[in-house]
Amino acid sequence: MSPGDLEEVLKNLPLSKDPKILVGIESADDAGVYKINNELALVQTVDFFTPVVNDPYIYGQIATVNALSDIYAMGGKPLTALNIVCFPLDMDKAILNQILKGSLEKLKEAQVSLIGGHTVIDPEIKFGLAVTGIINPQSIITNAKAQIGDRLILTKPLGMGIITTAIKGGLADEELVNKASSIMNTLNRKTSEVAIDVGINACTDITGFGLIGHAQEMARESKVSINLEAFSVPYLKEAKEFAEMGVIPAGTYGNKKYYSNSVKILSEIPFFLLDILYDVQTSGGLLISVAPNKAEILLSRLQKESSPEAAIIGEVVEKNTHKIMIEYKN
Ligand code: CO
Ligand code: CO
Ligand code: CO
Numbered sequence: 605m606s607p608g609d610l611e612e613v614l615k616n617l618p619l620s621k622d623p624k625i626l627v628g629i630e631s632a633d634d635a636g637v638y639k640i641n642n643e644l645a646l647v648q649t650v651d652f653f654t655p656v657v658n659d660p661y662i663y664g665q666i667a668t669v670n671a672l673s674d675i676y677a678m679g680g681k682p683l684t685a686l687n688i689v690c691f692p693l694d695m696d697k698a699i700l701n702q703i704l705k706g707s708l709e710k711l712k713e714a715q716v717s718l719i720g721g722h723t724v725i726d727p728e729i730k731f732g733l734a735v736t737g738i739i740n741p742q743s744i745i746t747n748a749k750a751q752i753g754d755r756l757i758l759t760k761p762l763g764m765g766i767i768t769t770a771i772k773g774g775l776a777d778e779e780l781v782n783k784a785s786s787i788m789n790t791l792n793r794k795t796s797e798v799a800i801d802v803g804i805n806a807c808t809d810i811t812g813f814g815l816i817g818h819a820q821e822m823a824r825e826s827k828v829s830i831n832l833e834a835f836s837v838p839y840l841k842e843a844k845e846f847a848e849m850g851v852i853p854a855g856t857y858g859n860k861k862y863y864s865n866s867v868k869i870l871s872e873i874p875f876f877l878l879d880i881l882y883d884v885q886t887s888g889g890l891l892i893s894v895a896p897n898k899a900e901i902l903l904s905r906l907q908k909e910s911s912p913e914a915a916i917i918g919e920v921v922e923k924n925t926h927k928i929m930i931e932y933k934n
Pocket of ligand 2: 634649650651674811
């Protein structure tokens, strides 16, 4: 659902006030966190969606990497997963077998155990997982502690919504499908481990609300504003070509419509790039807020160890009339 619709749906609900909820629905964070004792809390999330690529095996991988990502964004360690499957009655079961095979391969890589699942007959394929992880309550990384002066690092290139729309429309060649798939099926595990090792202030993963939407949530929860240096934001060059052709998913337009009120554009920016900043991402990278004296160290370690395209894309500033300010300069 679009962020606006979601807000309407969640309005005035009698949500639990259990003090053991360390991160709940109101915080608009990546995953929920529930305290078991002083050393241990559960981190839980669920994510599923319709196919983003044509190969069922790769789709299974991407859906799994995407579902695990919210646990890594909180600094947690995923342990178990449950499948969520919607599948047409008359479709070849071998397709579902391939989806599950791709999924299990990524779970194995992440050392996560599949312990169950649920299937529903549905005219349209949907696949994803509910994931449970653990974390020390003192080590939770939220999107609410970005500090003024922090640098912001983005770890994967943008443009996946535009490119998967091109794939669905039969416009992408095999090379592009492979390139986008290998970005979307890369776990954020190592990235999260490196970030925790260096020490960071806040983190979130970039998914359906796009870079601007998730950055806006970080700004709101941290009570700061964010300066984005659009020139430095990594994206796939093919996303520029397709955006200029008007191949843009509905969700990206939805994000633009919903978030543009909280965005101030400080200098002229190419049209396609603005679309990319709002683009819905599938299994995107982490947006990390890190103290300025650690930013270069973290960036070079990320580039070497997990995320070759990671870049510093902005900074955290004092709360302003707009949550996001976008500058475009070399
Ligand atoms: Co998330
Ligand atoms: Co999620
Ligand atoms: Co059941």
